[in-house]
Amino acid sequence: MEILFLIISVFTVITALTALAVKDRVVSVLAGGATGLFASILFIIMAAPDVAMTEAAIGSGLTTFIFFFALRKIRRNDQDHSYKVSEVTNRSREND
Amino acid sequence: MIKKAFTFLMLGGLGAMLLNFILSFRERTALPEVAAHYIEKGPAELGSANIVTSVVVTYRGLDTLGEVTILFAAAAVVGLLIHLNRNENAVRREGSEILKTASALLFPLILMFGAYVFLNGHLSPGGGFQGGAIIASAVVLTVLASPNRKIGHTVLSVIESISGLAYVALGAAGALLVANGFLDNRIIPLGEFGTLFSAGLIPIIYTLIGLKVGSELSSVVISLNGETIEEDDQ
């Protein structure tokens, strides 16, 4: 059990680092959601099914949905206003 | 770069604080007094099998009321900002035909599942928040499938308000009628332990929370999708 726990913990941290490292916003959001999902597995192992459900449904599921709605809105406005998200992110990449 | 190095250093300092805790951390072998009371006396006192539920709904009911309030406030802020910056004529891309059909099919099923989760909150894992989130995800699905369809935003807000009012009123009834205390679940009989209709007010309150959270989260999603309640009125 502990080994399994350790492995999932490692995965949790890896997904979190992925969210940090990737350049693409969408992937980052998804990785953030995945962190939550892995964490909810940890919660189950720690005998916290209520928390696991909540984390999966809210912390990981709905949160990611809301992120996507927000991103969608930004992208849509992008087309409306002809703002260039790619330009912005490129610049920030250069600066990094 | 210097800034990053400095940030790293400072997070290192924070990490050292956390490490300090980790090093002194020993897994508990016995429950603290209060928790032990919840486990040992809780079922008899409140009639709920799921102790987490009895803690959430009754023992620490004020936290939960606060939590519902936070969601309410968050939904209000989302609504406010969208209301202030409404963009009337945005056209959203329609979802695919498969998604539409699937959502039409799944919508009532997911709703029922959500209801199941919050109605059984006192017996099994789950409860108002999880159930509410599930309901909201049904709404998300519908919004994804047909973004231009008007969702009954008014209906949502009425559900939200009424369930909120009922929650507060039931809580106050605990203080008023039985004079035990705010949010006491024992103003109606506890019923038989382990059955659906037991644990006094807990299932009722969890249902209200479920409805409220569900409708709040749904309106957050709908608002973020770009609709305001006023649009719905026209």
Add this chain to the structure above:
Amino acid sequence: MIGTIAVSTGSLLVLVGLWSALTNRDIIRMIVGFTIFDVGIHLIMISVGYISGGTAPIISNLSDIGVSYVDPVPQALVLTAIVIGLGITAFMLTYAVNMYEKKGTLEIDKFEELKW
């Protein structure tokens, strides 16, 4: 042991989340950082309530005695905290969307209208 691992994992997530929030200039990714920060805190909280070999605090039978349960209190707190976290995330995202609509950018250092 599980508890210690969980606390360590949680602490790492806290630091990773903060690093993300502190070094990404993109507001959306800062918010992602905050959600990771939250998850880390939740993990720490649950592990504090964990008892080796404990089962979930759901009592199927009133006469169950001798079973060791984990502490329900941190679980209740985390439930609350998760929902609060969602509220704050939704809130931040709404701000982000509106800020973007006003300025056409999501870089945090472009929002320095007020200073000094």
Add this chain to the structure above:
Amino acid sequence: MVEPIYLIVIALGAAFLLGLLRKTGSALQIALTLAALAGMVFISAQWAYGIIKGTTQAAEIFTSGMNPPLSINLFMGRSEAVLLLLVNSAAFLSTMYLGREHKKTSVYMLMLLLVFVVGLNGIILTRDLFNLFVFIEIVSIASAGLIALRSDIRQLGAGFKFIIAGALASGFMLIGIIFTYYATGSLNIDVITGMMSPALASAGYIGLFLVFIGIMIELKPFPVNGWGIDAYQASIPPVSALVAAGTATAMFYAFTKITAMTGGIFLNASMYIGALTFVGMNVVALKQTAARRLLGYSSISQVGLLVLVFSLVKIFGIAGGELIVFGLLVSHALAKAVLFWLSGIIGKESINDWGIIRKRNILIVAFAVAVGALLALPPFPSFFAKWELITSLAVKGQYGWIAVILGGALLEAVYLMRWFGNAVKDSFNEEDNLDFRFGTLVPVITGTAALLALGYFSANLSVFENNINWLLPAVVIVLLLLDFLPAIVKNILLIAAIAWYGYPLLQAIEGYRSIFAAIFVIGAVITLLPGFMNKGRRPGFYPAVSMMFAGLVGIIEATDMLTFFFFWELMTLGSYFLILRGKKSKPHALSYMLFSLGGAYLLMTGFSMSFAEAGGTSIALDILKTVSGSSLSGIITILLAVGFMTKTASAGLHIWLPGAHAEAEGDVSPMVSGILLKAGVFGLLMTFIALGDQSIGKINIPYVLSWIGVITALTANYMAAMQEDAKRLLAYSSIAQMGYALFGISLMSHLGWLSALSLAIVHFTYKVILFLSVAGVVHRVKTRNMYQMGGLITRMPVTFFMVLVSIIALSGIPPLAGFSGRWLTYNAVIEKGWLLQGVVAGVSGLIAFLYLFRLIFAIFLGQLKDVHRRVKEAPFWILLPQILLILLVLYLSFFPGAFLRPIGDIVSEFHPEGALVWNGATAVSEFGYWNGEAVMWVFIALFAANFALLFFLNRGAQKIKQFNIVYAAERPARPETTHFAYNMFAPYRKALGFLEYPITTKFWSGVADLMHSIAGFTRRIYTGNGQTYLLQIIVFVVISFLLSNGGK
């Protein structure tokens, strides 16, 4: 009694109900919200009243019918009830103010407001750690939402920074809470308090620390508060008001709970953080001109002060500490709310555009009240709290903290008074409109009235022992309320009031006080007479002038130090308002106020020190005597003397006076110069009577003061001679005369004091006459520059005569009253043996002739200007007081014994040796004798003879016509240079110009520049970047941990 839980039920119920009322009219929605808030105000008022009156017990509320720690419990005690009343009232009033905003924001704004108030109530009531966290989150979400009510880019940016900083702080708090739970097994604050030993094991320590620091961050400590300041600035004013009055109050209360819970282990940390915040924010604010950002700085600095004071109270175990903190807290919350509401009514971004406030007088009153409450001036609760605080700190020997608190307060005064001055003096665009309506006005008036009423009530609390005569400030209030009446009516009322109050006072009072009482009361009546000239309402004048005189009478009557200090500050405030009324008086009024406040703080420290030295039980003024033998007596003497010397404008502390006295209105100058300065003399006498001849080490204090006195006289006389402006000339002359008075007092002998006291009286007479004469001239010729006058002797003969007599009196030559002072001084100098100082005083007396000559010559002699051919004699109401006073001068000159004898008797009480011996009308001292009457007759005879001789010799003189001068060619670029009176003493200037080098001015402006550069440099930490703010918070947490942990 309604159960406190209904506070939360009502607000939440209303918030949820609003969701159902989306479609109904907005009137109903607002009515519902206001009704809910009114209900909450009612409940909290009921509890506050009941608990304070003792009819109700503090109550514990158990939720869910379980006893804590099983369930969350709330506690309603005295502090809670009062704070809830404050917070809920602020919310009610702000909501009222927000009414108009509502249309744009739908029900959302009202929902958020109600939720916000729920959060505040919860924070105050709850006794559970995690529950506290939940309510803090509610408040931070709701306020972050309310920040963006207009949803412009600034608000969005500020709101976002606010929410991410809040998320970080609450994250720390949450980790802290769970660590604490790990260590103690409980979340109940009261239970944790009882478990400090397990809690202090390392995990628990980190937990408690994180909880503490999380709360600290919510209080926006310097320098990690850029996000909070932005929020203050960006929000619409009523929201900022609510945050300043509500959030700050609730969070501060949460901080006190956490401090109690942690058993005070972080008190040192909070003490330093509070001090840093208080001083740091006030420094940074010096350079700020955006009104709401400035208010944000000020709010945060005040919260810092609260944290500091609370920590000090706890660390040093100060009795009555709760009331001190409350006095400061309530004053700050109300004042800040009023200021934010005002900023909304004004609607101007920059503090330099606040002139528009003058469109409505009530707004200026509110502004003044709020600023006064922030600066802890009387009669506000903060005044009493600060007094109690400083005296208590003195008892504990914490003079370093006294310096920090008073120094920070002085910095705060700089920007607040500058702002107030701008508002009263700056021009504004008549077409701009105020947001002046019922909804905005009621909150402002309520807040203002509450501050005044609370001041009265707090004075009567037993901790703040005093015997303030409230009749005096009541006169001010009455005149404020009657301000709509014509000036003449108010003048009659005020003179009648002073006469009615003053007459029995003069009869009852004895000793040296009686001399000053006479100057103040008689002077008040006489200098008020010119007020009858005013045809209009003269708005604002009478409250100010009555405040000054109330203060003057109050310090005479005071028998305890608090009362004295109360009236001293009242007098300062009144005179500040009076001076501010002058045309170009803005900068001078500001420096007057700052020097006066600085001086007042020295007095406060001196009083506190003597209170502490005398055992810390009595605040009677008499205890000053008992400390004369203590080790601190020298320092006490210096503090008090320097404090009073700011009023007498001794060299080094004088730079405010010339401008302030010269720019004041015609009839105000005689008041502030002839009467007000004597308050400083009174204070100095009081100090030296009580403390006597003190030394610090080998330095004798009176000896040092004697040099300051004569140097003041010398330089000020010289400066007076170099002035072109008649009123500035007189102002410098006043400085010099006060220098003589200081010198006289410093002689510490019978004759010295006799000279100082007689100088106080005669200076009052001739300086009032001179200022009034000049006022009469200025009234007619519309200029104060002497080179634009000349030859007025034919047009204004009566005024000429007044000036002539007065300058003879002033110059200290026989036969007039001034001579007596001079004669006494020289006698005293010889007796004391301080000949060097005597020489300087003598030289400065010679220089005085220069300016006196200039005064009469440039104004009245020489050619009459063409434009002045038709000027008339000064108006009757300006002449009347002069005539009355001239009679007095002549009387005193003929019969110097009439006043020197009784004064001598008074002085003998303190210095029995070396008294004058009176031989009929002849005064005999060790070194000579003087008969005023005889001298007078001899003089009159000589004068008449000389006059006749001149008349006879000049009988053939020819009158020269105006244009009997041949100009060389073109008109000079600066015509005044051709006037004989322009730069009249240029030759002396060549020789003595070094005296003009403005050392003092340079010094003080150097100080000001330094503070400004520090401010400019420091505020760069507020980069505006949200991410930087996050990093700052983390740095703050880490550094605080390292420092507080001591490397454990």
